[in-house]
Amino acid sequence: MNNPIKTKLGQPVPELPVxxxxxxxxxYRDVLGFDxxxxxxxxTIxxxxxxxxxIFLSTRNNVSPHTHWIFAFDVDATFEEMKARGAQITESIEDKPWNMRQFTIEDLDGNRFIFHHDI
Known part of the structure; x- marks a missing residue:
């Protein structure tokens, strides 16, 4: 098998059930700071x-909520922002044994976002 050229790809765009x-x-606009x-x-989408x-938000699929990991360049500042915005924080910020500092929020439909940064 020869080595095909790898094309550049963009970031994945999740489609979350809502x-x-x-x-x-x-x-997402008022609490999480999105546009x-x-x-x-x-x-429906x-x-x-x-x-x-x-992020795509869709009523078209009746599936379970999803979990997404988001790298935060300053995870402490991101935590303070989400807290100030009134986000539902399900796991507070802390250093984990796997060498990450992270926290978790949940949206209205149970989709979880874990914001993290390497320690």
Whole structure:
């Protein structure tokens, strides 16, 4: 097998299950600091964005909530921001034995985000 050229890829964009796209977008905007990017006319799917991160929110799939790891350049400042915004913090910030400092938040539909930084 010869070695094909690897093309450059962008970051994956998760599609998270939500009960109500517009309500979820408002939560991501007001509580998590995202911008509302777009909403499909039938309101079954929409997107939010923050910097280089984009997330699709969808009522089209009846699946379990997801967990996503997000690297935070200053995890302590990110923790303070999310706390000040009123995010539902399910695990407070702490140093873990696997050499990461991290904390976890949960959105309205049970999707979890673990913000982390190497120690």
């Amino acid at each position: 009960a109500d796209v517009e309500k979820a977008q408002i939560h 509302i990017a777009w909403t499909y006319p039938d309101k 929409g997107a939010v964005a923050r910097g280089d991160i984009a």
